Amino acid sequence: MAHIDYYFATLSPYAYLTGTRLEEIAAKHGASITYKPLDIGALFTRTGGTLPKDRHPSRMAYRAQELPRAAKKAGLPLNLKPAHWPTNAAPSAYAIIAAQQEGGGDLGRLVHSILRASWAEEKDIAEDSVVRDCLEQAGFDAGIADRGLLAGAEQYAANLEEAVNKGVFGAPFYVLDDGTMFWGQDRLDDLDAYLAGDL
Template structure:
C-alpha cells in the first residue's frame, strides 16, 4: 500500500485550492496519507525561497492572478484579501497533529477545513474558539489540542526539520517515497504516478 506524505500549511491558499482531490486520489489507489503540517514561512528561507512579504512585486502580482485563475477553474470561492491573513498557523497545526495521534474523526476533512476557513469563510484560525469549532465539526474532541500541546509543538518543529531534510521547499508538497510533487496543480501527476504512468 503506497503512502503519500503530504506537507502543507493550514494558512496556504494553494492548500485550500487542493480541496479533497488528494483524498480522492489516495482512495482510488488504496494509498494512505500522512498529514504533515509545517511552518511554511520558516521553510521558505531555509530552502532558497522568500516569505511573501519579501518577494518582488512581480511575484506577488503573479500569485494573485494564479489564485484568481485557479479558484475560477475549480469553482472554489476564494477571498484574495482575507480578513485574517497572515495569521499564526501553529494553533491549527497543533490541532491537526493531535487529531492525527488520537484518530476517530475525519482527519482529511479537518486538514481541508482550516485553509478553507481562512480563504473562503473569513475566520481566524489562530483563535481557540475557531479551532475548537472546526475540530468538533470533524468528529474530534474540541479540547484535543490542549491535551496534547507539548507533543504537538514538538512534532510541529520536527516536521519542519524533516521537510528541509527531504527536499521539501513549498506547500502543498506531496511525496511518495522519494518522488516529489510540488503544488496543487501537480495532483493529476500524483494520480498518474500512482497509476504507474509516470
C-alpha cells in the first residue's frame, strides 16, 4: 500500500485549494497519509524561497490573478486578502499534530476546516476558539488543543527538518514512500495518475 507524506502550511492558500482531493485520491488507491504541517516561512528561508511580502510586484500581481482562477477551478470560495493573514500558524499546526497522534476524528476534515477558516471565513487560526471549533467540527475532542502543545511544538520543528532533508521546498508538497515527489495542488492529477501506474 502506498503512503503519502503531506507537507503543508496552514497559512498556504495553495494548501487550502487542495480541498479534499488528496484524501479522495488516497482513498481511491488505498494509500495512507501522514499530515506534516510546517513553518512555511522557515522552509522558504532554508530552501531559497521568498516570502510573499518580499516578492517582486510582478510576482504578486500574477498571484492575484492565479489564485482566484485556481479557486474557481477547485469550486472553493476564496478571499484573496484575508483579514487575519498572515497570522501565527503554530496553534493550528500543533492541533493537527496532536489530533493525528490521538485519533478519534477526521484528520482531513480538520486540516481543510482550518484552511477554510483562514481563506474563506475571515477567522484567525491563531485564536484558541477557532482551533477548538475546527477540532470539534472534525469529530475531535477540543481539549486536544491544550494537551498537545509540547509534543506539537517538537513535531512541528521536526517536520521542517525532515522536509528540508527530503528536498521539500514549498507547500503543498506530497512525498511518496518510494521517494517520488509532487509539488502544488495543481499536481494532484499527476499524483493520482502515478498511483494508478499511468505516470
